[in-house]
Amino acid sequence: MIPGAAILYAVICTGVIAFQFCLIAGAPWGRLTQGGQHAGALPASGRVIAAISVPLLVFMAASTLSAADIGLNWPRWTSWTALGIQSLSTLLNWITPSRPERLLWAPVTSVMLALVLLVNFA
Numbered sequence: 001m002i003p004g005a006a007i008l009y010a011v012i013c014t015g016v017i018a019f020q021f022c023l024i025a026g027a028p029w030g031r032l033t034q035g036g037q038h039a040g041a042l043p044a045s046g047r048v049i050a051a052i053s054v055p056l057l058v059f060m061a062a063s064t065l066s067a068a069d070i071g072l073n074w075p076r077w078t079s080w081t082a083l084g085i086q087s088l089s090t091l092l093n094w095i096t097p098s099r100p101e102r103l104l105w106a107p108v109t110s111v112m113l114a115l116v117l118l119v120n121f122a
Contacts, residue, residue: 002122006068009115012108013061020057023050032105036098060085060116067119079120086116 023029024047030038034046042050060082066072067079090113093105 002068002119003070005115005118005122006065006070009064009112009119010061012112012115013057016108017054017057020050020053023047031098031100033101035096036101056085064116064119079116083113083116083120086113 019029019033023033023042026041026047028040030036030040030042030046034042034049038046059078062072063074063078063082066074067076086109090106090109093102093109096102096105
């Protein structure tokens with residue numbers, strides 16, 4: 001179960017990374033991210049935030065895979081860091097003022113949180 005949870009977490013992270021790349025490229029999905037403050041494409045500052053999210057998500061996926069003994073052999077604290085970041089992301093997506101963002105990302109990040117919890121506590 002644990003390797004499957006880690007793999008599913010990494011797959012979802014990959015999907016979120018693809019979403020971030022679309023935002024960076026100018027997709028008009030501003031209402032679905034960063035508090036929903038922009039109706040269309042994100043301004044340059046929002047695209048920088050999306051770009052910063054990409055390596056962070058790669059780190060989170062890799063550290064969770066490592067915690068499940070898949071591929072990498074990273075220190076265990078990295079998966080706990082991923083858990084902390086995922087917890088914060090989930091909270092922020094549940095309390096965002098943007099209803100469309102909340103409807104999309106609160107369930108997604110909640111599933112991601114459950115998966116990383118499963119990997120870290122199993």
